[in-house]
Amino acid sequence: MEKKAVKFRDAIFIVTQERSCPIYNVGEEFKVVNCCLSISSFKPGCLFLAQEIVKIISSRDSFGGFSKLGGQRTKFSCGGCEGHVSFEFKKDKDFATLQMKLLNETEEKRRRQHLDKFFGVLRNLTIFEPLDDDALSDLTLLLDLKTIPIDKIIIKKGAPGDHLYILLKGRVAVMADDGSRLAELGHGEIFGEMSLLTGEPISQTVRSIAAVQVAMLSIKNFKQIIVKHPVLQLFLFKMLVERAQTMALRSGNITSGMTGELAEITIVDLFQLINSAQKTGTVSLALDQGKALVFFRDGQIIHARFLKLRNREAILMLLSEKSGHFSYTKGVPAELDRLPPIGEFIGILMEGLQRIDEQRG
Template sequence: MGFPEVKFRVVENRKCPHFNYGDTFCVTGIAIAMKSDEDNSYITTSVVHTPYERKSCKILNADLTRLIIQYERGDKIPVCMINCSGCTGSIRLEHNKDDLFSLEDNDAILSDELASMMNLLSGFAFFKSIDQNNLDKVMQYFRMKTFKSGDIIIRKGEVGGNFFIIASGSVSVLNEGGIAISTLSKGDVFGEMSLICNERVSATIQVKEPASILYIDRDNFTKIIDRYPTVQLYFSRIMANRLNKSNTIRAADLSSGMIGNLSDIPAEALFQTLNMNCKTGILTINELSKGTARFSFRQGSLIKAKYAELSGESAFYEILKEYGGRFRFTPGIPPEEFETPEIGYFMKLLMEGMRRLDEVKPRPTN
């Protein structure tokens, strides 16, 4: 139609019968008022591309068309979040200006080796988190490298530069003494935490059996994270699973209330666990450098944040700088907070906070 498409992604699903979290809709169109002495007409055209293998929804199409009419052109729609009008359920969608641009790159070409492995790779958990329409685009940014037994892929303490997926073979995760503490095999991933949290590599990875490893550099990894909410959800689940395995915080403790110290549990881990366990309650943190902080959660979403003179996102980012203080989580929130809108999509807040933290203050080492 001559105008760029804009994208809306589902960031919240309230029992919608048609769509899932992370589904993407492409919208384009124009609206023109035709006025003259004899006529006063309004012409509008809009095209809404529904995600692959999803049924078209007239209610949602009407909601998106109203945006075309309001802003006259699809590509003039500003950054926003909207709620569909709803039927038996509803969804919330987000539009970001970055979505005007494609992830495609003329220099990114899917190698013959990767093309021949498409069926295998598409079954991996990471690639399952990506919409089928975008799978080829994302795979273009990966490269393949083979390793022999005994090769070191990354070392503890190095600056993280790549995200890795094991296509075949296996690797060992080594502790500081060089002892294997776990094994990763086909479909498993590593290296993501150093990129997401801007930390140095936390463990050495050594090839156990000859392996073929997919990898992607930091810049392209960040592009994928920013533009595909379902990938963010995939990594948030990994982070939550690792927290659960380490028994840092038990979900049972959260249901009845919890107290502890930030010196034992980093703020980002505490917030992440409350989010992934969909907890509702108030987190109070005392004995901080700037006084007391208070955060409210509803079903895992952060809806209120206050620390010293800061509130909202600013308070959340500031608390991540704290490595001391005592916290208490109390289940339940006041009735007047039941409808309070969330501050922002949690994984985006967390990733942005960790990036800012790395720029401002070195993280303490054990």
């Protein structure tokens, strides 16, 4: 006897509840059309969920005609892994062709509007340069938009990180424990990514200092994009290290191996930081005009080289430099360790600043 072929019905299901599901969020949809199960191209497929949906669409009594008879199941669940999702029957394509067409048109319009809002902004951000346009479109559709008034805490130190934030409008401040501002962030910058990457609680409070508009990416969707695009993960970890160093510098803490840009901290502030911490170490500077070396012992400058200039004259010339890269390493060469300071630190600093003022005048 020939086995009767199983008939699969076309339908749409929507997630109504989730607990610790590693993939899906409330509101996401699964569509079955012509025996094919489709989800967002950005999301990986779950075999447990697919198996459950196959059971549903191949059963005559699962959901067919429920709106007319009222006796069939319309709510389902999947608990095949460590998580759990509940989902409901949304539309039966065979039953509501016109309604489905209108629904698809509405959904497509929403997608286009969402892409119009965010795609161009994200395309111009350095963080998303590794993603091609298709991948960036998938990411864009996962963002939620939120407007936050002035002087509101957006993320609080010690709280668990649950979103990455992309600042579309306005400004926010990264706050120190004493209420001072460690840094300000503006259009196109991101925050909240450190906690998502490390799994640690929020390290610094972020407060709005103007009315802001942010695009938010949930931790679940963030993890999915990181898994799918490892190059983005490497970029984010590099950003984490650089930002941590910048915060350390601004909070008055400099350690061996630290590097940075003079756009983040001026040479004057960098030298003052080493002096106040009474550090013994070497600052290497890569500048537009050439390289420079400055050697400190117990916070005092004992030797400096910049182009053909040495010691005091080298420092006076360096203080006016505004762009370039620096690195700090612990210790000085043995042959320089016994040299006396080239002069009183504050006096040299004041002379250099006075020269800069005279040149501006």
